[in-house]
Amino acid sequence: MKITILNGNPETSGFDNYLAELSVALESEGNVVTQLDLRNVTLRYCIGCFGCWVKTPGECGAIDESCEVRRAVIHSDFTLWAAPLKMGFPSALLKMALDKSIPLIHPYIVVHHGEAHHRPRYEHYPRLGLLVEPESDTDETDLEILANVFSRTALNMKSRLEFTLTTQTPVSDLAARFSDKSNSFVPYEKRLTPTQGTLIRPPKKMTLFNGSPRGRKGNTPILLKQFAEGFASIPGNCYEIHNLNRVRDHRQYVQTLAGAECVWLGFPLYTDAMPGIVKSFIEALAPLRGRNDNPPIGFLVQSGFPEALHSRYIERYLQKLAGRLGAPYLGTIVKGGGEGVRMMPEERNAKLFEALQGLGSGLARTGKLSPELLSEIAGVERYSPLLVPVFEIFTRLPISRWYWDSQLKQNGVYEERFARPYVS
Numbered sequence: 001m002k003i004t005i006l007n008g009n010p011e012t013s014g015f016d017n018y019l020a021e022l023s024v025a026l027e028s029e030g031n032v033v034t035q036l037d038l039r040n041v042t043l044r045y046c047i048g049c050f051g052c053w054v055k056t057p058g059e060c061g062a063i064d065e066s067c068e069v070r071r072a073v074i075h076s077d078f079t080l081w082a083a084p085l086k087m088g089f090p091s092a093l094l095k096m097a098l099d100k101s102i103p104l105i106h107p108y109i110v111v112h113h114g115e116a117h118h119r120p121r122y123e124h125y126p127r128l129g130l131l132v133e134p135e136s137d138t139d140e141t142d143l144e145i146l147a148n149v150f151s152r153t154a155l156n157m158k159s160r161l162e163f164t165l166t167t168q169t170p171v172s173d174l175a176a177r178f179s180d181k182s183n184s185f186v187p188y189e190k191r192l193t194p195t196q197g198t199l200i201r202p203p204k205k206m207t208l209f210n211g212s213p214r215g216r217k218g219n220t221p222i223l224l225k226q227f228a229e230g231f232a233s234i235p236g237n238c239y240e241i242h243n244l245n246r247v248r249d250h251r252q253y254v255q256t257l258a259g260a261e262c263v264w265l266g267f268p269l270y271t272d273a274m275p276g277i278v279k280s281f282i283e284a285l286a287p288l289r290g291r292n293d294n295p296p297i298g299f300l301v302q303s304g305f306p307e308a309l310h311s312r313y314i315e316r317y318l319q320k321l322a323g324r325l326g327a328p329y330l331g332t333i334v335k336g337g338g339e340g341v342r343m344m345p346e347e348r349n350a351k352l353f354e355a356l357q358g359l360g361s362g363l364a365r366t367g368k369l370s371p372e373l374l375s376e377i378a379g380v381e382r383y384s385p386l387l388v389p390v391f392e393i394f395t396r397l398p399i400s401r402w403y404w405d406s407q408l409k410q411n412g413v414y415e416e417r418f419a420r421p422y423v424s
Contacts, residue, residue: 003178004076004126005035006069008083008094015084015133018167025175034072038093041065045247045276046099048213048268053107054407057419058121066100074104074422078178079126081150084133086283088142088324089273089317096276098153105157106418107404111392114385116305117156122420125158129177133167137324145320148313151188152272160185191382192312194374195319197331200296202367203262206231206239207295209253211267211278215245219341223302224266226353227333230360237364244277250284257295258288262330265318266300268338273314282321290326297322298330298369302338308378310336331369333359334378340403352377 003026009015016037023033044064051061060066073079081098083090106119130150134142147164154161162185163177208228212218221241228239242253244267257263267278274282288294299318301311315332322329333356341349359373383391394400408414 001031001077001178002075003031003033003078003080004072005033005080005082006073006094006097007035007037007039008081008091008097009037009133010039010084010091010093013084015082015167018133018171019082021171022174025171026178029175029179031178034076036069036072038069038097041069041097043069043093043096043100045096045213045245046102046270047245048218048270048275050107050407052103054404055411055413057408057413057416058103058421059419060100060103062100064100066097069097070101070104071422073101073126074122074124076126078129080129080131082131085135085138085142086279087286087289088135088138088320089146089279089282090130090132092276092279092283095271095273095279098271098273099276101157101271104422108401109395111388111395113155114383114388115307115309116391116395120158121418122158122422128154128157128159128161130161130164131167131174132164138166141320145313145316147186148188148192149273149317151186152310152313155188156272162186188313192309192316194312194334194371194378195315195329195332196371197298197369198296198328200262200328200330200367202364203296204237205261206237206264207256207260207262208239208241208264208266209244209257209281210241211244211265211275211281213245213268213270213275213277215243217342218268219338220266220268220300220302222341223300223333223335223338223356224264226356227264227300227360230357230362231364233357233361234364244281247277247280250281253281254284254288257285258291260295263295263297263327264300264330265297266302266333269301269303269305269311269314272310273317285325288325290324292326294325294327296328296330297325298332300333300335302335302341304337304339306337307380307382308334308336309382312381330363331374333369333374336379 042065044062083094106121108119110119151161210221212220311334362370
């Protein structure tokens with residue numbers, strides 16, 4: 001069996017020794033193990049350009065070594081995602097590598113497990129597992145959240161997560177899980193409900209952080225600004241927005257957050273979680289962990305999937321993150337079908353923008369998000385089983401692929417849209 005280990009440990013530590021022992025155990029059973037220490041691989045953040053889908057189908061156009069990671073993954077029988085936990089989630093280094101895996105799937109949408117998911121690009125995808133090194137405050141809830149999030153990532157990578165284990169697991173026990181082909185997998189919660197934010201004294205100033213890798217050109221800042229404009233419509237209120245794609249400014253942004261009255265962090269869903277740049281910012285917040293006077297914090301997560309449920313899994317992590325910071329949790333605004341917002345004519349976005357502004361003004365007046373407006377913005381949580389057949393028919397129609405096909409044709413690569421650059 002060919003096994004690929006993606007080591008997301010950002011610096012040499014005992015975690016590497018554990019992986020070394022694991023490799024020896026796996027190889028003693030006749031497996032061929034390839035370990036990629038991601039800290040030694042040149043990786044650039046995914047910037048959400050979708051060039052890998054519409055300009056160079058199946059391949060990232062960035063000048064880095066992410067192609068080595070993708071090739072190793074797609075040619076393996078089993079891929080292990082491995083990293084120490086940083087602020088309750090696997091390292092930003094591993095998240096960067098996961099973000100750069102989207103060329104392995106296709107932009108077209110299909111119905112899978114009754115939900116919208118991307119079409120596979122390859123015929124074979126590896127079995128998957130997650131290994132993490134716990135932090136001092138890691139608890140069972142953290143591991144449950146990770147199991148849910150990474151099970152969803154595995155589902156979108158046309159596979160399934162077979163285990164979520166920690167380095168407290170004996171190496172021999174972990175090695176045995178690789179050869180276990182009993183079709184065991186980590187179950188995930190099918191129907192998560194929205195989290196509930198707390199009530200605070202109405203703030204007068206809001207500090208927003210835009211986690212879109214596209215910076216000001218993304219959909220996330222559009223949604224954040226509408227929410228902020230509603231907040232600022234109350235006399236005496238104001239807001240400021242900072243763009244997290246300015247990675248060099250993260251240290252300064254940590255101080256900005258520390259001194260804020262009220263904070264909102266927004267980002268697009270990337271491989272079922274936050275983008276790598278957002279994870280880097282979250283890790284930079286470690287010095288504020290448990291500080292007594294951290295400001296209340298809320299979140300916004302938007303995705304291109306039509307159903308809101310795709311974002312509910314990372315929402316649980318965000319709620320726990322607020323707790324780690326000792327900050328009041330204000331809730332999470334979830335928006336499904338958000339990819340086209342920036343291209344829609346004003347009248348098509350009018351209802352959405354009105355709801356976002358109402359949500360912001362409501363927070364300014366009452367100190368709490370309106371559940372009714374949150375539900376309206378989220379839209380469909382999950383399609384009814386009765387509508388799934390209709391949705392399946394729609395995904396087979398050319399109109400469902402228009403957004404991608406128009407760009408493929410414009411770039412002159414329509415005929416190469418199903419390319420599989422890592423077949424050989």
